[in-house]
Amino acid sequence: MMLMDDLEQARLTREGISIVTTAKTGPKTRARFRREAPEDRRRQLGEAALRCIVKHGNAGVSVRQIAAEAGVTQGLITHHFGEINELVAYAFDIMSEGILQSILKAVNEAEPTPKARLDAFIAASFSPIMMDRDVLGVWVVFWSLILHSPRMSASQRQEYGDYVRTVEGLIGDLAREEGFAVADLRLAAIAFTALMDGLWLAWCLNPDAFRPEEGVRLCNNWIEGLRRGAHG
Amino acid sequence: MMLMDDLEQARLTREGISIVTTAKTGPKTRARFRREAPEDRRRQLGEAALRCIVKHGNAGVSVRQIAAEAGVTQGLITHHFGEINELVAYAFDIMSEGILQSILKAVNEAEPTPKARLDAFIAASFSPIMMDRDVLGVWVVFWSLILHSPRMSASQRQEYGDYVRTVEGLIGDLAREEGFAVADLRLAAIAFTALMDGLWLAWCLNPDAFRPEEGVRLCNNWIEGLRRGAHG
DNA sequence: AGAAAAATTATACGATCTTATAACAAGCAG
DNA sequence: CTGCTTGTTATAAGATCGTATAATTTTTCT
Secondary structure, eight states: OHHHHTTOOOOOOOOTHHHHHHHHHOTTOOOOOOOOOHHHHHHHHHHHHHHHHHHHGGGGOOHHHHHHHHTSOTHHHHHHHSSHHHHHHHHHHHHHHHHHHHHHHHHHHSOSSHHHHHHHHHHHHTSTTTSOHHHHHHHHHHHHHHHHOHHHHHHHHHHHHHHHHHHHHHHHHHHHHHTOOOSOHHHHHHHHHHHHHHHHHHHHHOTTSOOHHHHHHHHHHHHHHHHTTTTO | OHHHHTTOOOOOOOOTHHHHHHHHHOTTOOOOOOOOOHHHHHHHHHHHHHHHHHHHGGGGOOHHHHHHHHTSOTHHHHHHHSSHHHHHHHHHHHHHHHHHHHHHHHHHHSOSSHHHHHHHHHHHHTSTTTSOHHHHHHHHHHHHHHTTOHHHHHHHHHHHHHHHHHHHHHHHHHHHHHTOOOSOHHHHHHHHHHHHHHHHHHHHHOTTSOOHHHHHHHHHHHHHHHHTTTTO
């Protein structure tokens, strides 16, 4: 999962020392540990959760597996998050924010014209970082939770809103620059978002269906329809 | 889950008799049962699986829960499907086929003009039967399996192909009738499918984002773009 | 230095899950 | 009516899961 590479860090490998010393020093030695700021620990656990979900899908959402992945004991998750669902929701926030930031970075590095910025947005959305089945694997787990958990649902509403507003800005700027009209900017942004998400989903489920470049072209065609007043 | 209503049947409620009679007749009484044709039983189990997934999401995919839902014992699932994933894959086939048939029925009941048929297709895709979060709940479980199981992946490829070809036919007929050109019909169908799926997904995750009628309008706008040569 | 606070380990408990296996019963063939 | 096939129940074994609780170590603060 390429998106995660940035986030990954050298993580604490739990020392087997306690086991070795147990025989020597006595039966009551404990594993040594480093105490970390709650904020850091929470993030470590969140990233470990993402890695587990990538590797094992829904089955990866487990206190024991995530704790092992993070190199800590199970109780730590209870301590920092209370119940495991809270940890997963936190992981969802990390993931969402990471993706949006990654795309926004590409947009802001483009030339400051509306067209160039929109192109960068589309290109970033179909870059290898996004066209990754593992990312869908994670997303799918989140979706199923969103449907049942109010906490997750609230996060999703927030992230989706941010995303659509971003698209709204990009499209609005283009329309102003090129002088065409859009009847309902918010709805147009929703449609464009849906088109991109739908293409991404279809590709992840069946990468043979079309090539990413074709996805980019189809998005540009939608923009072309907007230019020609299809949403007037 | 409205789509399931058609499939639901009065199901065997397991008699507690065996427990009661145990005290009277002796310790060795067994539950009475009806023997059914493997084909029937498999379908019953498949439908029970769908009901469980609707109710409990991923957690519903469990031998015990599905067996209880179907009013049989656990061993029966092992007997008919071997491992549980095979049962879920079977449930996926039932579901996919049901949805496509449901939409095609609406299309074929419309007036035989390309425009009317396409309208019916869109309307059916945004009808209350489809705009149901429970349906996404089931689909999400399937997607996660598609990513990991070749068996499920093969089914998905087949269903997706059928779906896109249907859209291709509808759009192609309209283009011919109205006399506009489409450069790549297959790609256009993929885009339109993605737009509809993306809107459906967004709505299911967050029903407050837009109304189904607005979804229909956004689809029509896309068609309007096609008319105006955005995909030429 | 020493005590208080907070992070972390360690462990246990009860529930649920998957799979395997043996016993039983329903329906069909003769 | 009898016996065979197999759908079905019943039960057990072993793994894993979530959460609670107590003991211990690290860090901080005075």
